Amino acid sequence: MLELIHKNKAEDGSIKYAFKDSNGNAFEAVYFRLPPNNGIPYSVYHMCISSQAGCAMGCKFCATGYGGFFSDLKAELMREQINVVRDDIICSEIESETTEFNVVLMGMGEPLANYDNVVKFAHIANNEYNRLHKVAISTVGLTPKIFKLAEDLPANLNFKLYISLHSPYDAERAEFMPITRKYSIQSVLEAGRFFAKKTNTYVRVTYLLLKGVNDTDQHAHDFAKLLDPHLFETQIQLYNATPGIPYGRVDDSVGFRFKDIIESYGFKVIVRLSSGRDVEGGCGQLIKKIIPRNAERVLSKM
Ligand code: SF4
Numbered sequence: 001m002l003e004l005i006h007k008n009k010a011e012d013g014s015i016k017y018a019f020k021d022s023n024g025n026a027f028e029a030v031y032f033r034l035p036p037n038n039g040i041p042y043s044v045y046h047m048c049i050s051s052q053a054g055c056a057m058g059c060k061f062c063a064t065g066y067g068g069f070f071s072d073l074k075a076e077l078m079r080e081q082i083n084v085v086r087d088d089i090i091c092s093e094i095e096s097e098t099t100e101f102n103v104v105l106m107g108m109g110e111p112l113a114n115y116d117n118v119v120k121f122a123h124i125a126n127n128e129y130n131r132l133h134k135v136a137i138s139t140v141g142l143t144p145k146i147f148k149l150a151e152d153l154p155a156n157l158n159f160k161l162y163i164s165l166h167s168p169y170d171a172e173r174a175e176f177m178p179i180t181r182k183y184s185i186q187s188v189l190e191a192g193r194f195f196a197k198k199t200n201t202y203v204r205v206t207y208l209l210l211k212g213v214n215d216t217d218q219h220a221h222d223f224a225k226l227l228d229p230h231l232f233e234t235q236i237q238l239y240n241a242t243p244g245i246p247y248g249r250v251d252d253s254v255g256f257r258f259k260d261i262i263e264s265y266g267f268k269v270i271v272r273l274s275s276g277r278d279v280e281g282g283c284g285q286l287i288k289k290i291i292p293r294n295a296e297r298v299l300s301k302m
Contacts (some may be wrong), residue, residue, distance in 0.1 A: 052070075053292065101131060111137045141196045209255060
């Protein structure tokens with residue numbers, strides 16, 4: 001069972017929820033809509049849920065990464081996040097019961113590090129929700145699990161795999177995504193190519209712009225050169241700055257310059273400006289603020 005412990009509504013309409021499980025481990029979910037002009041149908045709303053309480057991947061730009069890992073969430077706890085958020089937005093008449101929705105596992109945790117529960121959840125969600133439009137999972141690139149996932153998903157599930165790349169260079173990526181020391185960019189993209197071919201879907205490769213770190217034109221060119229336009233699509237994200245974490249947000253214009261460069265290589269590119277910036281909308285930010293135990297661990301690692 002999960003317990004709702006906090007709820008915040010942002011000026012842009014997104015709502016962030018903080019939960020804890022029966023052991024007191026905290027995690028987050030977010031309801032949001034994307035702007036109509038961003039390449040995703042506006043008729044669909046989104047619920048971003050957590051797959052773990054905390055995370056062991058240690059990405060340096062992420063408040064959850066600084067907090068460390070607490071526990072894997074059972075499939076049932078992922079389902080409960082959807083039910084609580086959905087009940088809330090329907091009861092509040094923000095959304096209707098008949099509106100289709102996407103579920104994205106991009107909250108706290110690395111979904112493929114909690115593989116069995118995430119695959120079980122995908123099967124449950126596929127059977128249970130007749131308004132479910134799509135399930136998406138975002139991974140830092142646990143290469144063997146990407147190969148396995150291509151075999152284990154429900155055959156009729158509308159599914160999208162996101163791979164967080166954030167740099168075209170292994171050495172640079174390893175500086176802020178330590179998993180790169182275990183799985184190189186090339187190995188992750190090889191798994192992504194396999195997944196795209198096996199599932200007959202485009203894999204979406206995401207690029208989080210960090211001011212002064214990975215935001216030059218050369219980065220954009222080299223990122224595009226790594227990918228195959230017939231297997232991958234791309235998404236540019238602008239970092240949601242977190243107090244105490246040493247990365248800054250680029251101007252929106254940098255995101256659109258990246259888009260132009262990558263599009264010139266024949267890719268579909270989506271630019272995501274962050275949702276919920278006034279409610280600690282970035283992964284782990286709300287928990288860092290409201291749960292002292294996590295906050296202590298965050299601060300002790302800075
Ligand atoms: S970005 Fe994702 S994988 Fe990396 S530490 Fe944060 S929650 Fe974990």
